[in-house]
Amino acid sequence: MLNRDPATRNPLRRGEPTFDGGRGLGGPGELELLSGIRQRAEGHGARALTLGIGDDCALLRPRPGEDLAVTTDLSVAGRHFRLEWHPAASVGHRTLARGLSDLASMGARPLAAFLSLGLPRELTGGARGGGASWLDRFLDGFFALANASQAALAGGDLAESPVAAADIVLIGAVPRGRALLRSGARAGEVLYMTGTLGGAAAAFQRLSGLAEAAEANRRPRRLRIPKSLGPELVPHLYPQPRLAQGQWLMRRRVATAAIDISDGLSTDLGHLCEESGVAAEVRAEALPVHAGATLEEALHGGEEYELLFTAPASARVPRSIAGVPITAIGRILRRSKGRPQVTLVSAEGSRSLEAHGWQHFK
Numbered sequence: 001m002l003n004r005d006p007a008t009r010n011p012l013r014r015g016e017p018t019f020d021g022g023r024g025l026g027g028p029g030e031l032e033l034l035s036g037i038r039q040r041a042e043g044h045g046a047r048a049l050t051l052g053i054g055d056d057c058a059l060l061r062p063r064p065g066e067d068l069a070v071t072t073d074l075s076v077a078g079r080h081f082r083l084e085w086h087p088a089a090s091v092g093h094r095t096l097a098r099g100l101s102d103l104a105s106m107g108a109r110p111l112a113a114f115l116s117l118g119l120p121r122e123l124t125g126g127a128r129g130g131g132a133s134w135l136d137r138f139l140d141g142f143f144a145l146a147n148a149s150q151a152a153l154a155g156g157d158l159a160e161s162p163v164a165a166a167d168i169v170l171i172g173a174v175p176r177g178r179a180l181l182r183s184g185a186r187a188g189e190v191l192y193m194t195g196t197l198g199g200a201a202a203a204f205q206r207l208s209g210l211a212e213a214a215e216a217n218r219r220p221r222r223l224r225i226p227k228s229l230g231p232e233l234v235p236h237l238y239p240q241p242r243l244a245q246g247q248w249l250m251r252r253r254v255a256t257a258a259i260d261i262s263d264g265l266s267t268d269l270g271h272l273c274e275e276s277g278v279a280a281e282v283r284a285e286a287l288p289v290h291a292g293a294t295l296e297e298a299l300h301g302g303e304e305y306e307l308l309f310t311a312p313a314s315a316r317v318p319r320s321i322a323g324v325p326i327t328a329i330g331r332i333l334r335r336s337k338g339r340p341q342v343t344l345v346s347a348e349g350s351r352s353l354e355a356h357g358w359q360h361f362k
């Protein structure tokens with residue numbers, strides 16, 4: 001769908017226009033590769049997808065009176081994941097989770113996903129001894145989450161690339177005018193969040209420690225994660241986007257503003273305050289810090305994919321939504337000169353909470 005170069009002769013362009021081979025991967029396995037992806041994509045997803053992979057465009061039919069929510073996210077090897085550290089299934093899961101989390105924060109339900117992959121050739125071929133390829137295992141992780149979230153894969157692109165990269169586009173739907181925005185928070189409201197904080201950052205520390213130890217021992221290029229460590233690493237490797245919680249907050253008209261914590265609480269709360277024109281105060285002792293994580297990891301660790309939202313003090317906010325705990329962590333204040341945008345209140349007193357989360361190109 002993108003990047004058409006008439007000089008490239010590619011039979012796939014005629015056969016599989018909505019999941020096509022770009023400047024193809026070449027080789028005899030290419031057609032099989034794409035038809036394999038198409039087969040895995042069929043039979044899943046929202047009813048709004050009236051035409052999926054196979055024509056020049058996918059067709060989507062939202063319900064009458066709905067707005068479409070669209071988000072895109074690019075993951076690059078060496079920047080957002082490491083081929084040596086991350087299991088391929090985790091990279092597939094995380095690629096989709098990043099997009100789904102943006103839909104969740106707006107209260108949207110997923111309709112369709114579009115996935116473009118740039119991959120070195122060796123990642124698309126089977127392992128020696130007939131094992132699954134990196135791409136196969138990437139798709140295992142991708143489709144497991146796609147099916148659980150009713151996000152149909154409706155198209156994409158595949159091309160050879162010296163660096164592995166995965167770009168995801170998500171289309172969602174939300175009743176007209178009802179999407180949860182970053183800009184709706186008002187002074188006097190209460191600040192809430194779903195789940196716990198710091199688990200993903202703590203798990204990432206654990207994973208990088210494991211990888212460094214393996215490198216020091218000159219172990220194989222791909223990191224083997226011991227089974228016993230699996231559950232501890234889940235918050236980083238397989239984070240859950242809070243789709244049910246976002247849609248609940250939208251439907252019940254409880255939240256006045258929302259954002260997903262993808263870059264860290266300190267950074268994303270700053271974004272919410274900025275867009276709403278308010279300040280905020282967070283109580284350190286109220287933060288639901290994940291077992292084994294530090295306060296610093298909870299404040300600044302990214303890739304949590306929990307939702308941060310505001311509601312009037314009079315609103316009835318449940319203790320949990322669809323099995324995920326909800327915690328009041330602070331309040332929204334009027335913005336004024338001499339007051340930090342975000343204040344952290346703890347037993348030691350109050351201090352300005354600067355954004356130290358993930359910032360691109362810094």
Ligand SMILES: [Mg+2]
Binds near residue numbers: 101102105259260262
């Ligand atoms: Mg977001």
